[in-house]
Amino acid sequence: MAMTTPAAITLLAWDRLLSASARALGHARRELKRGGLPPIEWYDILAALERRGPTRPRDLQSALGIEQYNLSRLLSRMAQAGLVTVTPAPGDARGQLVALTAEGTARRAAMWPAYAAAISQSIEPRLDSDARIALAGMLDRIG
Amino acid sequence: MAMTTPAAITLLAWDRLLSASARALGHARRELKRGGLPPIEWYDILAALERRGPTRPRDLQSALGIEQYNLSRLLSRMAQAGLVTVTPAPGDARGQLVALTAEGTARRAAMWPAYAAAISQSIEPRLDSDARIALAGMLDRIG
DNA sequence: GACATTTCGATGCAACGGCATCAAACGGGC
DNA sequence: GCCCGTTTGATGCCGTTGCATCGAAATGTC
Numbered sequence: 001m002a003m004t005t006p007a008a009i010t011l012l013a014w015d016r017l018l019s020a021s022a023r024a025l026g027h028a029r030r031e032l033k034r035g036g037l038p039p040i041e042w043y044d045i046l047a048a049l050e051r052r053g054p055t056r057p058r059d060l061q062s063a064l065g066i067e068q069y070n071l072s073r074l075l076s077r078m079a080q081a082g083l084v085t086v087t088p089a090p091g092d093a094r095g096q097l098v099a100l101t102a103e104g105t106a107r108r109a110a111m112w113p114a115y116a117a118a119i120s121q122s123i124e125p126r127l128d129s130d131a132r133i134a135l136a137g138m139l140d141r142i143g
Numbered sequence: 144m145a146m147t148t149p150a151a152i153t154l155l156a157w158d159r160l161l162s163a164s165a166r167a168l169g170h171a172r173r174e175l176k177r178g179g180l181p182p183i184e185w186y187d188i189l190a191a192l193e194r195r196g197p198t199r200p201r202d203l204q205s206a207l208g209i210e211q212y213n214l215s216r217l218l219s220r221m222a223q224a225g226l227v228t229v230t231p232a233p234g235d236a237r238g239q240l241v242a243l244t245a246e247g248t249a250r251r252a253a254m255w256p257a258y259a260a261a262i263s264q265s266i267e268p269r270l271d272s273d274a275r276i277a278l279a280g281m282l283d284r285i286g
Numbered sequence: 287g288a289c290a291t292t293t294c295g296a297t298g299c300a301a302c303g304g305c306a307t308c309a310a311a312c313g314g315g316c
Numbered sequence: 317g318c319c320c321g322t323t324t325g326a327t328g329c330c331g332t333t334g335c336a337t338c339g340a341a342a343t344g345t346c
Contacts, residue, residue, distance in 0.1 A: 068295070093341055
């Protein structure tokens with residue numbers, strides 16, 4: 001067995017991290033597209049709004065880790081698609097309040113089966129429950 | 144303590160996987176940019192060419208998991224930057240042979256310190272050697 | 287209260303990626 | 317040798333992202 005230096009281990013972990021997440025993300029994206037559904041980014045925003053209720057863009061941004069300009073345009077598209085409403089924020093004339101529409105709620109629900117299936121297919125087949133817990137714990141430290 | 148169902152564990156792992164890799168990747172990208180260096184994608188191609196010697200685009204594509212059209216354009220840019228040469232492939236008039244230039248080798252070497260530092264900073268601070276091995280093993284199964 | 291600083295969100299522009307398609311060349315079957 | 321399906325790589329089109337910057341409103345300073 002080859003001697004494995006700490007640095008080499010780090011690189012191996014890096015490599016696996018990038019390729020595993022790229023593969024998994026790509027799979028989920030394709031599955032959603034295959035179902036004629038919106039992209040993952042929309043799901044995250046819709047789900048966040050469902051959890052939090054009407055929210056300021058700025059707060060969405062920090063909660064989801066999206067770039068400001070990116071979120072701005074995502075919200076434009078989602079509003080145009082009728083999934084959210086963007087209204088002036090009460091008490092701050094600069095800002096806005098983003099809220100789910102009924103259609104937005106429905107759309108998020110419609111996305112879930114395809115999305116959940118993709119997630120399960122990526123993660124569950126070869127990791128038992130304990131391994132998943134351990135994996136989440138390690139990744140949590142990296143993040 | 145809340146009961147944690149298997150499905151919830153899967154979702155937690157998914158969440159951590161995406162956010163950890165996004166954070167780590169973003170950090171590495173920013174560090175490279177901060178040094179006035181080419182993007183990660185270029186590094187991967189340069190490193191692959193250094194390992195493999197002159198290579199057909201098709202082979203790079205499957206080795207690195209890049210889309211065909213994407214690789215085609217990356218190679219154009221890298222050739223224009225003088226980091227690789229693209230010549231007709233001997234024995235196959237459809238194809239090409241991509242080779243590193245001296246400048247390409249130098250550039251890859253110049254990228255490494257910044258890239259390696261970003262990797263270490265993302266992975267090593269809170270995972271010891273054993274944890275990194277375990278992490279790589281789990282991610283390998285997902286990929 | 288006037289002025290500088292900070293925060294919020296939009297946007298022009300260029301680079302990049304995804305998709306579909308194309309032309310050229312290869313190779314197998316007959 | 318000829319045709320047909322396959323492989324290789326490029327590209328037009330469009331949607332998205334990154335970057336820099338802007339204007340407007342809020343907040344802090346004096």
